[in-house]
Amino acid sequence: MSPLLYAAGHTPPVATAVEPVRRLFTPPTGSFWLLGPRGTGKLTLALQLCPSAVLVDLLDPTVERRLLSRPETFPSLIGDFGDVVICEIGRVPALVDTVRRLAARQRDRRFVLTSSNARPLRGERASVFSRRLPRARLYPYVAGELGARFQVSDAMRIGLVPSVVEALRPALERADYIDRFVKQEVKREQLVQHYDHFVRFLDGAAHAQATQVLPAQLARRCEIPKKSVQQFLEVLEDLFVVERLGPFVQGARRALLTDPKLFFFDAGIQRSLLPNFAQETFDDVDAAALEGVVFQHLTVWASWAPSANRTLGFWRTRAGADVDFVVHSRDEFFGIDVKNVTRLTEDDLRGVLAFSKDYPHAKPIVLYRGTERIEERGVLCTPVQEFLQRLHPSRPLGVAARTG
Numbered sequence: 001m002s003p004l005l006y007a008a009g010h011t012p013p014v015a016t017a018v019e020p021v022r023r024l025f026t027p028p029t030g031s032f033w034l035l036g037p038r039g040t041g042k043l044t045l046a047l048q049l050c051p052s053a054v055l056v057d058l059l060d061p062t063v064e065r066r067l068l069s070r071p072e073t074f075p076s077l078i079g080d081f082g083d084v085v086i087c088e089i090g091r092v093p094a095l096v097d098t099v100r101r102l103a104a105r106q107r108d109r110r111f112v113l114t115s116s117n118a119r120p121l122r123g124e125r126a127s128v129f130s131r132r133l134p135r136a137r138l139y140p141y142v143a144g145e146l147g148a149r150f151q152v153s154d155a156m157r158i159g160l161v162p163s164v165v166e167a168l169r170p171a172l173e174r175a176d177y178i179d180r181f182v183k184q185e186v187k188r189e190q191l192v193q194h195y196d197h198f199v200r201f202l203d204g205a206a207h208a209q210a211t212q213v214l215p216a217q218l219a220r221r222c223e224i225p226k227k228s229v230q231q232f233l234e235v236l237e238d239l240f241v242v243e244r245l246g247p248f249v250q251g252a253r254r255a256l257l258t259d260p261k262l263f264f265f266d267a268g269i270q271r272s273l274l275p276n277f278a279q280e281t282f283d284d285v286d287a288a289a290l291e292g293v294v295f296q297h298l299t300v301w302a303s304w305a306p307s308a309n310r311t312l313g314f315w316r317t318r319a320g321a322d323v324d325f326v327v328h329s330r331d332e333f334f335g336i337d338v339k340n341v342t343r344l345t346e347d348d349l350r351g352v353l354a355f356s357k358d359y360p361h362a363k364p365i366v367l368y369r370g371t372e373r374i375e376e377r378g379v380l381c382t383p384v385q386e387f388l389q390r391l392h393p394s395r396p397l398g399v400a401a402r403t404g
Helices: 042-049 061-069 071-078 095-105 124-132 143-149 152-157 170-188 195-207 215-222 226-238 267-272 276-281 283-303 346-358 384-390 397-401
Strands: 032-035 054-057 084-087 111-115 135-137 242-245 261-264 311-316 322-328 333-339 363-368 374-376 379-383
Touching (some): 032 042, 042 054, 084 095, 095 124, 152 283, 170 195, 195 226, 215 226, 226 242, 261 283, 283 322, 283 333, 322 346, 346 379, 363 384, 379 384
Parallel strands (some): 032 135, 054 084, 363 379
Antiparallel strands (some): 242 261, 311 322
16 A cells, blocks of 8 residues: 555544544445535544545645646555545546546445535536445534534534534634635635635625525625626535525415525534624524524435435515425425524414415424423424434434424
8 A cells, every 4th residue: 555545444634522423324335425515524434434444635735746647546556455535536536537447346345435525526527427426415413413412502603513513612613614624725726716706705695694595686795796696606515515495386376486595504604704793793693593503404304314305495475474494205294484582472483374374284383492392373383402402314304393
């Protein structure tokens, strides 16, 4: 084995928590892509799955330069036996085709390819390989993984990114995240033409958390061309920093607003982009953060159980009625509103009641910051802390809501 590489079982390249968090993630069998934002523990998880693997760490400048200049030497570097973990394969796109050929010939070896950038997967070389290898996503921690350590207030303020949660000084780690992992990557890869416009866009996007994305409005707020908004959104999606949630329109009986809603992958990272005074003082900041935390959990719940055919959306009418999340699967149908209040009023039930009128078979739920589980006018009102702690990809959502 080349001295440029690591034997994962002998020289772990990453620090581990004193008490490692057991992820709820179930990996595909055989070789696969492991995708997700930086700091979510992709490499740590890959080495846990393949403890004796050869590690090709492309974050190491020496390894990256060697393989950028001579990708054809990769087979001789890794040898003929044992599993292989490639960290950030997107940094050397030419390796994708080489690994495809090796994986086809050496089926007894497991190749785990991590990447925090989706662009290399869309290239011509990756297209055939991507169809053959399953893709898995890794996300920030969820409540079911942290157990008693999970507090929804901390998730809203600091976030759930493993590298932040496990840091000695989480607030400082969170503050540095965008500069270290997003802005540097955009600069290094020259992903945008006008970097100053992109920085202004990041600030504007942070204020758009949990709202419908209207490109013209966002362009005006950021003082950038409208066409740049779409480009910058795609860059952030490629880096797994934001996601757009589509509307639920099935069987619509009213005129709906269909522009997608924007969510950052982590509420704490989104909050770090806001001015300091806004991070602590505005109710709408907390409301968007709480909705973001729920989105993170529902996304994991749906993504990590692909055979259950779970889909997420939102519902908003032109008249102003709305539900934050619509969850639909073969066996379940829920309309869920998220309220950052400790006591509910009649107004807080309006959205799910309107949704129930159009979809009487859906179960209406309101998640709130209180501690009592109550039912009002057929609406189940559940403490959000309890709901998130009970939510698990292997179980129906009704178990978390205790609707049965």
